[in-house]
Amino acid sequence: MxxxxxxxxxxxPLVARSVSxxxxxxxxxxxxxxxxxxxxxxxxxxxxxxxxxxxxxxxxxxxxxxxxxxxxxxAALMPQRDLLLPWLDARDNVALPLRIAGTGRKEARGRAQELLDHVDLGRFARSRPDQLSGGMRQRVAFLRALATDxxxxxxxxxxxxxxxxxxxxxxxxxxxxxxxxxxxxxxxxxxxxxxxxxxxxxxxxxxxxxxxxxxxxxxxxxxxxxxxxxxxxxxxxxxxxxxxxxxxxxxxxxx
Amino acid sequence: MSPAPRASRPSGDRRPLPRGVRVLLGVLGPLLLLGGWQAYVRLADVDEILLPAPTTVLTALHDDRHLLWHAFQRTAQEILLGLAIALVVGALLAMTMHLSRVVRALLGPLVIGTQAIPLPVLAPVLVFWLGFGLAPKLAIVAIICFFPVTIATLDALERVDPELPRLLRTMGASRLQLLRWVELPAALPAALSGAKVSVAIAGIAAIFAEYAGYEQGEGGLGGVIQTAQLNTARAFAAVAILAVFAVVTTGALAVLQRLAAPWAHSGRRG
CATH class of the missing domain: 3.40.50.300 (P-loop containing nucleotide triphosphate hydrolases)
Structure with a gap:
């Protein structure tokens, strides 16, 4: 257990057996x-x-x-409310799990930018969550979950x-x-x-x-x-x- | 003098006034007060040893400018350094109380208790311990000013969304990383807000500290007030400088807050 x-x-990735x-x-x-x-x-x-x-x-x-x-x-968790950190821009929010895992700032930002570019959100990389719409924030939250590999x-x-x-x-x-x-x-x-x-x-x-x-x-x-x-x-x-x-x-x- | 802006908006409109209008009104308020004061002293023929007219204070500001400038530098130093100490100590204290329930239980009543100590009791003791130099003044200013910082910071830390630490834990964050990514940024704007509240009382604390630990020639604006005797206009000039300094310092802190925590100041949309 x-x-x-x-x-x-x-x-x-997940095997659960008779879990109570x-x-x-x-x-x-x-x-x-x-x-x-x-x-x-x-x-x-x-x-x-x-x-x-x-x-x-x-x-x-x-x-x-x-x-x-x-x-x-x-597992990487994506919560119902986006729970983006209001003090970080979209790129740094996506990069957060990488930073916490010990990746350097430059590399983490590079990978976050790549992900944002991939889904055509590159131009919002430097926007803070309060400058984004609800749907946009949720996309960023999903990319954050995806960023960790x-x-x-x-x-x-x-x-x-x-x-x-x-x-x-x-x-x-x-x-x-x-x-x-x-x-x-x-x-x-x-x-x-x-x-x-x-x-x-x-x-x-x-x-x-x-x-x-x-x-x-x-x-x-x-x-x-x-x-x-x-x-x-x-x-x-x-x-x-x-x-x-x-x-x-x-x-x-x-x- | 410019006319007051017309009330063209429906009442209950909470949009901020345009910057120019705000500054104008901010100047107009004190000017109205001074005008009324001037008229009262002149028309009622008030003894200027009791209450000097603003124009008399203005003359004193000019005549004693060297003395006042010298004193102001000393007092400003006490206020700014004392505030800086209060900001750091107050924020650190809030952090420690937030991180440890034991520390919180231990220091909580003490922190509130310090605010009940009347300055006239505290000041002589500190002067006795720390001598007549800058140190007891800074201590007094800091003791009076840390409280709003601690309370505001603690409050901000308590209001951190509990889901955030959980989310960061799934990312494998350590306690220190949680502090660095969530709690410190959440606390920063609150600590500066607390310091803004402290600015006005910092001036009072500094003056009082100077009263208690008066040094010949280094008494700051408090010393000027204390030794003004029948030259009431000079004492009022010192007070005027303090008031203007409080407004400027508060403004500077607001600017600092905007620079350090821009996310706390923008409107939400979406």
């Missing part, structure tokens, strides 16, 4: 099994308050598991704080970027559409204490997907049904 056992490089966790007397996670392969995007959906965030913290090493094992590569990214409702139009735009942007630079991704969301548009697999959790009630594969390249695709539609219906069943079961079996 540790979160810092490192699997060999090239192995699955209680907060005080409250059981939050109940025997979760979860695996993310290299470059695989796994979307985690569940009713609100089901323990998604606790699972994410376990994976990021912010909390220990009470039982079971979490074997995870060091960590094999596992944890995205905690990354678009939850954005308006609908910006969210759609950013979803397409993220899909493209993840196809270009594949990483193992654990995407926590309560938006079924977002899950099936971005995930290779969608894992449905039950209400607290969370158990995995179903796993659904979504076919095809992320960047080509559209809500109207038959496979996406089918996956969305399946995930939504599974989610409703899980919630109904949590209420004591009343559908």
């Amino acid at each position: 540790s979160s810092d056992d490192l699997p060999a490089s090239g192995a699955a 966790r209680s907060l005080g007397a409250l059981p939050v996670l109940d025997g979760i099994d979860l695996e993310i392969g290299p470059g695989e995007v796994v979307a985690l959906v569940g009713p609100s308050g089901c323990g998604k965030s606790t699972l994410l913290e376990l994976v990021c090493g912010l909390q220990p598991a009470d039982a079971g094992t979490v074997t995870a590569r060091p 960590r094999e596992l990214l944890c995205l905690d409702e990354p678009f939850g704080a954005l308006d609908a139009i910006t969210r759609e735009e950013l979803r397409a942007w993220l899909a493209r970027l993840l196809d270009e630079r594949p990483r193992g991704v654990l995407l926590v969301t309560h938006d079924v559409e977002e899950a099936v548009l971005l995930g290779d697999r969608v894992v449905v959790l039950s209400p607290r204490p969370a158990r995995v009630t179903g796993t659904f594969a979504v076919e095809g390249a992320r960047s080509g997907r559209d809500v109207a695709d038959p496979s996406v539609l089918a996956a969305r219906t399946a995930v939504r049904d599974a989610l409703h069943d899980a919630i109904a079961a949590g209420r004591g079996g009343i559908p």
Whole structure:
């Protein structure tokens, strides 16, 4: 039961086996099994308050598991609120994890600038977060997670704080970027559409204490997907049904 | 004299006034006060040993300019150095109290307690310990001035988003790195805000310190006031210099704050 056992490089960035966790007397996670392969995007959906965030913290090493094992590569976290440092410009915010890992200022800035240029945000490199729009800040926050070259990214409702139009735009942007630079991704969301548009697999959790009630594969390249695709539609219906069943079961079996 | 700007905006508009208008009004306020004061002294035929007219003070400013300039340099030194010490000590104290709950519990009541000590009690003790030179003056100014700095800095540190340290921990940040990337930048503008609050009381503290530890010829503006006796205009001239100096120092601190922490001053959008 540790979160810092490192699997060999090239192995699955995340393997969680029968993970349980209680907060005080409250059981939050109940025997979760979860695996993310290299470059695989796994979307985690569940009713609100089901323990998604606790699972994410376990994976990021912010909390220990009470039982079971979490074997995870060091993860880069992208929180729901961008949490950019207001005193750093976009470039230095992207470079922050590199600086903390001990990279020199010049090299870290160079790599951050490269990333910003790659997504056409180069001209905002010297703008502070308060000079950027919400969508722009969220992009910078994602680049910050990407900057580390960590094999596992944890995205905690990354678009939850954005308006609908910006969210759609950013979803397409993220899909493209993840196809270009594949990483193992654990995407926590309560938006079924977002899950099936971005995930290779969608894992449905039950209400607290969370158990995995179903796993659904979504076919095809992320960047080509559209809500109207038959496979996406089918996956969305399946995930939504599974989610409703899980919630109904949590209420004591009343559908 | 320029006419007052017309009230053309709807009430409740909190946009800042244009810079020129602001400066003009800032000058106009004191001028109105001085005008009223001048009229009162002249019309009511007030004894100028009690309350000299502004024009009399102006004459004193001119006549005693060498004496006042010499005294001002001494007092300004005490105020600026004392403030600098207060800024550093106050910020360090806040940092330590923030980092250690034990230190916080230990020093919290003491820090507040120091602010309750009346200057007339404190000053002679410090003069006794530190002699009549610059040291006791700096100590008095710093003791009076560190408090707003500590409180403002501590407050800013407490208000740091708790999610930030967690995020940095996932990046593998050490306690020291957390301090360097999050807490120090968060504390900096607050510490300077605290120092701005301290400027005015720094002047009072310096004058008092000079009263308590009066040195012949090196008494600063406090010495000038103390030895002015019936030359009330000279004492008022010293006070006028102090007041102008407080305004200028506050302005300089505001500029410093803008330069050191530009993120704390821009409007948000998006």
